[in-house]
Amino acid sequence: MSEIAVRLKDVLAASDAYRQTVARLVGLGVPETTILVHLLHAGPRRPSTLARRVGVTPASVTAQLDRLELAGHVVRRSNPRDRRSVLVDLTDQGRDLAGRLFALFDRDVATGVGDADPATTAELGRILEHLSRRLDERARDTHAIAADLEESGRR
Missing domain, CATH: 1.20.5 (Single alpha-helices involved in coiled-coils or other helix-helix interfaces)
Structure with missing residues (x-):
């Protein structure tokens, strides 16, 4: 099993480098691109859920969401199920960027699988x-x- 763990470690390292390159090229950080793609696939989420997904503190995710909102990629709205909380959702611009990011990743994975x-x-x-x-x-x-x-x- 250690051979699989070694190969998975290699995939994770390559994935980290890939994510850093792509994020830098679109002018964002890895956590921000992770948030965008997660919202693309999971739909609107609470900031606390996004913080857990990205692996940062709630204060850090708030700063990341501020940057994404300022760039026009996300919007925060009242949560219709819990008025005390908000949901983060993609704007059309954010959905377009997240879709392009994931489509590129999908193509690169397909190429890797050959x-x-x-x-x-x-x-x-x-x-x-x-x-x-x-x-x-x-x-x-x-x-x-x-x-x-x-x-x-x-x-």
């Missing part, structure tokens, strides 16, 4: 979906991760 058998790519998609769900669940279990890190330090 002419792999469609059944293989479908299976890879299922595996990656399961893996991302598992890692997301694991990330929320900070006590278990801390215990595992402590235990591995004793060995």
Whole structure:
């Protein structure tokens, strides 16, 4: 299994470099482009949800949303289900940019997969979906991760 972990580590490092390059070219930071693409796929979200998704504090996401709003990419609206909170949504301009960002990523992933058998790519998609769900669940279990890190330090 360590071979898969090494390859995944390589994919994550390449993905980080890719995201940094693309964000720089559109004049945004990686967290801002992540927010835009997340909103494209998930729809309007609370700032706290976006903070968790991007991995920053609520104060940091507020600053990022301020920049995105100033640039005309997002708008904050009252949450119809909870008047005490707001939802962040894409503007038409933001939707266009997020759509272009994801379309480019989609094409680059397709190029990376090359002419792999469609059944293989479908299976890879299922595996990656399961893996991302598992890692997301694991990330929320900070006590278990801390215990595992402590235990591995004793060995």
